[in-house]
Amino acid sequence: MSNNEFIVIKALEDGVHVIGLTRGTDTKFHHSEKLDTGEVMIAQFTDHTSAVKIRGYAEIQTAHGTVTSDSKSK
Numbered sequence: 620m621s622n623n624e625f626i627v628i629k630a631l632e633d634g635v636h637v638i639g640l641t642r643g644t645d646t647k648f649h650h651s652e653k654l655d656t657g658e659v660m661i662a663q664f665t666d667h668t669s670a671v672k673i674r675g676y677a678e679i680q681t682a683h684g685t686v687t688s689d690s691k692s693k
């Protein structure tokens with residue numbers, strides 16, 4: 620898959636989880652990355668990754684716009 624798009628995830632609290640889900644028939648967690656406040660992860664959708672789940676309070680920038688996820692306690 621050729622994909623130059625990437626998403627930017629900036630943690631706005633400690634312990635934000637960026638979870639990669641597999642592409643294909645089975646949709647499973649394959650990677651979990653923990654970010655603390657201010658940490659940034661830049662990620663792409665790949666042959667292995669079809670979806671990304673964000674747990675916790677973070678700003679997510681995509682080509683489609685910016686969205687803020689909330690933490691459970693909010």
Ligand code: TRP
Pocket residue numbers: 637638639640650651662663664665666667668671
């Ligand atoms: N090995 C994974 C892949 O190539 C790494 C990855 C890419 C990833 N995008 C991600 C992991 C998004 C978590 C979230 O697909």
